[in-house]
Amino acid sequence: MPELVLGPMLRYVSTHEATVWVQTSAACEVEILGHRARTFCAGSHHFALVVVSGLEPGSSTEYEVRLDGERHWPKAESEFPPSRIRTLPADGPMTIAWGSCRVTAPHEPPYTLDADEDERGIGVDALYVLSQRLQARDPSHWPQMLLMLGDQIYADEVSPRTKEYISARRDLDQAPGPEVLDVDEYTMLYLEAWSEPTLRWLHSVLPTVMLFDDHDVHDDWNTSESWIADMRQTSWWGERIIAGLWTYWIYQHLGNLSPVELEADELYRQVREAEDAGPLLRQFATAAEREGGGGLWSFSRQIGGSRLLVLDGREGRVLSDGQREMMDDDQWAWVTEQLTGDYDHVLLANTLPVLLAPTLHYVEAWNEAVCQGAWGRWAIGWSEKLRRALDLEHWASFQPSFHRFISLVADVGSGRLGAAPASVVMLGGDVHQAYLEHVGFRSDRGVRSAVYQAVCSPFRNQLERKQRNFVGIARRSRVVGLLARAVARSAGVDDPDVRWRVEQQPTWRNQLGWLEIDGRRLAITIETTPADHRPALEVSLHKQIS
Numbered sequence: 001m002p003e004l005v006l007g008p009m010l011r012y013v014s015t016h017e018a019t020v021w022v023q024t025s026a027a028c029e030v031e032i033l034g035h036r037a038r039t040f041c042a043g044s045h046h047f048a049l050v051v052v053s054g055l056e057p058g059s060s061t062e063y064e065v066r067l068d069g070e071r072h073w074p075k076a077e078s079e080f081p082p083s084r085i086r087t088l089p090a091d092g093p094m095t096i097a098w099g100s101c102r103v104t105a106p107h108e109p110p111y112t113l114d115a116d117e118d119e120r121g122i123g124v125d126a127l128y129v130l131s132q133r134l135q136a137r138d139p140s141h142w143p144q145m146l147l148m149l150g151d152q153i154y155a156d157e158v159s160p161r162t163k164e165y166i167s168a169r170r171d172l173d174q175a176p177g178p179e180v181l182d183v184d185e186y187t188m189l190y191l192e193a194w195s196e197p198t199l200r201w202l203h204s205v206l207p208t209v210m211l212f213d214d215h216d217v218h219d220d221w222n223t224s225e226s227w228i229a230d231m232r233q234t235s236w237w238g239e240r241i242i243a244g245l246w247t248y249w250i251y252q253h254l255g256n257l258s259p260v261e262l263e264a265d266e267l268y269r270q271v272r273e274a275e276d277a278g279p280l281l282r283q284f285a286t287a288a289e290r291e292g293g294g295g296l297w298s299f300s301r302q303i304g305g306s307r308l309l310v311l312d313g314r315e316g317r318v319l320s321d322g323q324r325e326m327m328d329d330d331q332w333a334w335v336t337e338q339l340t341g342d343y344d345h346v347l348l349a350n351t352l353p354v355l356l357a358p359t360l361h362y363v364e365a366w367n368e369a370v371c372q373g374a375w376g377r378w379a380i381g382w383s384e385k386l387r388r389a390l391d392l393e394h395w396a397s398f399q400p401s402f403h404r405f406i407s408l409v410a411d412v413g414s415g416r417l418g419a420a421p422a423s424v425v426m427l428g429g430d431v432h433q434a435y436l437e438h439v440g441f442r443s444d445r446g447v448r449s450a451v452y453q454a455v456c457s458p459f460r461n462q463l464e465r466k467q468r469n470f471v472g473i474a475r476r477s478r479v480v481g482l483l484a485r486a487v488a489r490s491a492g493v494d495d496p497d498v499r500w501r502v503e504q505q506p507t508w509r510n511q512l513g514w515l516e517i518d519g520r521r522l523a524i525t526i527e528t529t530p531a532d533h534r535p536a537l538e539v540s541l542h543k544q545i546s
Contacts (some may be wrong), residue, residue: 004065033085046335097145098427104162115464123509123529125199127199225431227388355395427454475505
């Protein structure tokens, strides 16, 4: 008899339809609210994505999961509230929770302690606390979406349980050591990350959209062209990147697509029809890794009167023949097309912040210029080593793409692509801190929208004190900032055509961000876990921006 291995995960939700993702132990028919889908096989693993249609806008419908007619969810002994699908309302207020970066570990001491108290400590899990909060609330007060901006799993920083699984399969003294290598190990990583009962219930009721970042595959993934060349010379990278993209397509990407997009996806059709889709996905992942660019993973959502655009700035980078771009020309054209229209708000989500602290912005821009020969050939080698050691691979280190993105924001905010929205908000994660920045343009750009950048990270992976101190100096020291700018200008780096100021100093603990949208009004809130390790979230920032 088939068993429900993982899920259900509520993924795409609109005003009248939804998709629910599951993993099962064997081939079977999955049924939810009278809608059915056969599982597909990839390797020795079985999955299904059930499309539920004909729902009413703003409705709330309890559901069960049946495998070959037998109920497998909720479990008979479940103490959680019923799982339900809540469709988006046709109009009215909506709330989005967001953040990034969650390391998997037991939710108990010493793992719930801070890293300064125990080397195994990563703090209280913000998503665990969110799940507890929703269980105690009426569903009408739940958010409409959870936006997960990268590092849902850590392929290069596995939990004790996954490490034990890996060590039973192969010698950890051989590369890549206690890191994920192949599809089966990735499957174990996802299973552990999403099967904890409290989190599993959360994913069954809260629609999620998600995008990968570096740790979903490897720290510094696609930092530079030379980094890629070095990794391809190792004995293990080829298998790691194929397994990472293969499993990402199944576990994360499929659920980002609408039923219409799924129907039009040729690979999805072939996978469902194949006896074993493993060879197809291996071929697909190999091509995706080699080609670069192309916008395979970016996607767009209409949320009421607002547009959410989630951009891949990681796998789709162009890093070949001396080119260095976050996205290729085809993806830039697609982005512009998505933003052409009249919206109440435009939300531009990327795993990486577009705007860093000014000091760090100049350091990354300087490093890119030196790596490209601004200080002569003698400086290229050590500058590349510095880039990798300090993770200097954000938008600031892709200067042509940075300026192109800022120009696009100005076009949206000035009304050149449609009526100017009330706000343009750049959403980011990755940097293990949370903050809100007000962004200003020259008056001749004609920007009328309120423009902000909101960053929220981590869900669960707090920085150590020495790392916090380093970033704090970079943010607050005027002398260091002036020095960084002068050094960058000596390498030919231009000042950015935009200014930004932080609304309040960053918070560093595990945390969760909120967007509250009501017509032309939008408020941003950040909540952090308390220092006494209680499973709670406390407001650290609240700002009505439009």
